[in-house]
Amino acid sequence: MDPDFDPSAYGSRIADVYDATVRDLPTAAAVQRLAELAGDGPVLEFGIGTGRLALPLLQRGLRVAGIEGSPDMVAQLRAKPGGEGVPVTVGDFARTRVEGRFTLVVLALNTVFALPSQEAQVRCFANAAAHLRDGGRFAVEAWTPDPGAFRDGRSVRLLSVAEDEVVLEAAELFPGEQLMRTTKVRMTPRGTRLLPANHRYAWPAELDLMARLAGMELEHRWADWSGAPFTDASRDHVTVYRRRA
Numbered sequence: 001m002d003p004d005f006d007p008s009a010y011g012s013r014i015a016d017v018y019d020a021t022v023r024d025l026p027t028a029a030a031v032q033r034l035a036e037l038a039g040d041g042p043v044l045e046f047g048i049g050t051g052r053l054a055l056p057l058l059q060r061g062l063r064v065a066g067i068e069g070s071p072d073m074v075a076q077l078r079a080k081p082g083g084e085g086v087p088v089t090v091g092d093f094a095r096t097r098v099e100g101r102f103t104l105v106v107l108a109l110n111t112v113f114a115l116p117s118q119e120a121q122v123r124c125f126a127n128a129a130a131h132l133r134d135g136g137r138f139a140v141e142a143w144t145p146d147p148g149a150f151r152d153g154r155s156v157r158l159l160s161v162a163e164d165e166v167v168l169e170a171a172e173l174f175p176g177e178q179l180m181r182t183t184k185v186r187m188t189p190r191g192t193r194l195l196p197a198n199h200r201y202a203w204p205a206e207l208d209l210m211a212r213l214a215g216m217e218l219e220h221r222w223a224d225w226s227g228a229p230f231t232d233a234s235r236d237h238v239t240v241y242r243r244r245a
């Protein structure tokens, strides 16, 4: 149990600017890949957020539902065309159950690491499997830990530079517990915003073990949504697990 964990905390700090922070991501490639993995659907997204992936999947004719911890993120989703019609349950995706069985459960953009402990992540994998039909898939997108990028347990990275926006990330690493505390500093002409996020990180092999504990097998691991090969140099992975029949 993680009694202090609040699944709404991240979203309540970022909801109004979230879409601006993800506009350079390869969303079209992600949607294309997810649509291929889903077949005829339906799809369940853990941490559906503002609907960056869910709304384009819906536009492709797939049924999509979500579990989301932050009412502020859900409000952003609801304000978009089509957003009113997406069934979203507010809750913690490591525990919350929704009705139905899905061909695909999606957990994108490192959000598995938003869960505060190994125990919560193991529960999340079990929850994903419980929502899948036999043969259904669980797609997880996450970064690959890189402790070498830290000096004395700290790092500062320049994430993006544009005329009207600069984003930095300051991070602190606690390797004993596999925790990373980060704050993104987003500077625009309208001011500076601090966007904190905590991660309980894991290497791909640990995630694979969580999948096996939940009755799923590794099907694919790519370096990105386009299917580039995953190598020792890959800093991110897109991994697909399949629920055993």
Ligand SMILES: C[S@@+](CC[C@H](N)C(=O)[O-])C[C@H]1O[C@@H](n2cnc3c(N)ncnc32)[C@H](O)[C@@H]1O
Residues within 6 Å of the ligand: 007, 008, 010, 011, 012, 022, 045, 046, 047, 048, 049, 050, 051, 052, 053, 067, 068, 069, 070, 073, 091, 092, 093, 094, 108, 109, 111, 114, 115
């Ligand atoms: C990085 S955003 C990703 C949003 C969306 N999936 C996307 O790809 O744009 C992570 C989302 O997961 C939500 N979230 C984080 N931890 C959660 C939890 N334990 N249960 C439910 N939602 C959670 C956050 O509120 C946020 O909306």
